[in-house]
Amino acid sequence: MHDCGHLSLFRTQYLNHIIGFMLGVINAIPQHPWSRGHAYHHRHNGNWDLYRGPSALITSEDYDSYNNFQKFSYRLLRHPFMLLPGGFFYLIIKPRLALVLGSFDFLIDSIRHIGKNGFSKWNLLISNHRSRNWYTASEFWHILGNNICVVALWLAMGSWLGLGLFWGSYSIVMTLSAAIMITFFFVQHNFEGSYANTTEGWDSFEGDINGSSFLKLNPIFNWFSADIGYHNVHHLCEGIPNYNLRACHEANAELLKNVKVLRLSNIPECFKLILWNRDLKALVAIP
16 A cells, blocks of 8 residues: 555656646746746745845845946836836747757856866766756756747747747737736735845745735636735645635635735836835835
């Protein structure tokens, strides 16, 4: 019975990897690196020394030290209109660029290795290689497999529908969907009063309960976003399936009564909070 339990767990994990990979192909994002980044976010939410959110916010002190051009560039790159080119880059370009840049890193590393060791100890080069674009060999294979499948599907769909029709419709759908999802993720952590502590004194529970919000959406948006508006519950226990988030929130409504509630009308105000004041331990707007 013990062996059967291990076998069942192995099959479940294997099936989850297959489903994750397939969904990654549909979304054009390699699942393995994304899940690692997602796990890092959950482990450090509210610790702004270690995690600065999807927009890589800087401190008020750093911003004050910038020259006028740097300040203008910082504000521009975090303007809500940049969600459109940013969404296109995040889904369409970034995963392909990661493979190209990471492969270039490996090529340079290989040349250095050959110059020092010849073709001996090649296995050490492969096992010890580290890239800014992937952290393990498993991540590399996910990135490579995802890119092969995604590009192959692009070529097939472009041949079937015509390049103009395919890329016109595909670009619009992917750009808008990415912009919406980035918006939802941003406001669920970047809101007035969000827990924004330093490493010293940081508390993981506080980060989960006060560093995440409940984004109150209508049923249609809830369906399309897989109920991620219940982000407070998702952070308290990331293992809860999306289809149970709402039920968990409602069952624990009394315990969650002080959770920050946001509505779509609050989104513009959230986008103003693009600096972290380290002394106040708070997210603030540019004066």
